[in-house]
Amino acid sequence: MNLQFLADGILTGAMIGLGAIGVTLTYSILRFANFAHGEFIAWGAYLALGVASASGWLVAGAAIPIGPLSFGWGLVLALLIAMPLTGLLALALDWALFARLRDKASSITVVMASFGASMALRNLLEFLFTSRPAYFSRELQIAIRLGWGVRVTADQLALVALTAILVISLNLVLSRTQIGRSMRAVSENRALARVAGVDVDHVVRVTWLIGGALACASGVMIGLVVQIRPFMGFDMLLPLFAAAILGGIGSIPGALMGGLVVGIAEALSAATVGAEWRAAAAFVLLIGILLIRPAGLFGARE
């Protein structure tokens, strides 16, 4: 057996991990499972597609591939613009829906509301863009041989590097900055955070911005290596939650590790028992790990 599954798994894992970080952040700050998070991924991809197309029309050369990559600087710009836009979308959804329910309704109500929001956002995408897949680029890429039978494209390497940059930056923000400390404080004890002078509403807003922005990055990655479809985020929902729970809900490194474990397990099962078993394999692994470590890989025991 060759090690191709490892390369495929790491790439899938990176995409799942970025999404799972958003799920875990919202959970740890707001204490609810946001089922609309998959839609941030899809909306992020479509927003980036919109900006990339616009830049292609406005500026000649924006779509010309950079070196061995399949995309031009137009997509890089699109990602930089779509990330904050997706963050704003998450913020708008919170303002329109979750914030109104948060203090009055039980948490299951908020979770069901997120289900409804997920459906509405997804159907809106289908309405606007139809369910026909779209692509950032139709360039074909020649895979690079890395040895041990592993072949990767330049895009895939760039995306794994992007994930690393995003996760390291997020970790620095959380460990070194005042807003990061405030986020950790609110996630541990919201009432005490208030007493210590933390503006919890501000922390909540920043959390949505970060979660939305990372979801967008994940969506652009999926769009680049697979395709852009209105259901692209919804189809990621189970792996996202599997990764977040596997890593220990609330833990950022856990979410990324969980994403990698789920991604590699999926790729391994696709390479051995068949692609139709990939989801099943991820869940067998999830159950197995939770039986041994109920709080997840990085979770603190309550």
Next chain:
Amino acid sequence: MSAALAVTDLVAGYDPGVPIVNGASLTVAAGEIVAVLGPNGAGKSTLIKAIAGVTPVQSGSVFLGEEDITRLPAHRMVRHGLAFVPQTENIFTGLSVEDNLLLAAGILKPTERAGRIAEIYRFFPDLARQRRLAAGRLSGGQRQMAAIARALIVAPRVLMLDEPSAGLSPKLVEGVFARLAEIRAHGVAIVLVEQNARAALAIADRGLILVEGRERHEGRASELWGDPRVAELYLGGVRA
């Protein structure tokens, strides 16, 4: 001179129409410790939580010097100079000691933060040695010191503490209270809610006994300690 903290006819509770604090009044001057005593469930914690903006105030007023701070959200209270150390869970156990202090220093100007934390470390040398440790791994006494240090970071005018002696050995209680006396000497007004009446009245200037959400007795600490009515009410007639 106006009081550092003046609470007048405060009514507060958790559910509308069910007041737990029922018309309590309290004043504390700068450089004074006022002990709030009373039986379990009297509403002592609710009273200071309501002052600190954690529990909803139904009526009455809270003044910090000349400023009306009634019903300000808790995170704004700190900016006005009112610091509060809750009864339990008063420190972020998952954050290092230093991150706990840095977090609280967030409302200071960025240029002032490091200097203020250095000052606090001089006041609590133990914490300086443990600055990298997760606060959850501190011993009970150090944890209480860390919670007080966290509250002091903002150089408050008024410091309110809910049972800082809970769970500590008599020796550690002595240490914590000695610190409170030093803080008072810096001109801070202190509200000290306590079960431990003997220790609290020993350092307090004045005391008040809260029963069913309002003050039943009030007076100089030394007089309260000697008052047989207080002893009967508060200690069931048996004095420790």
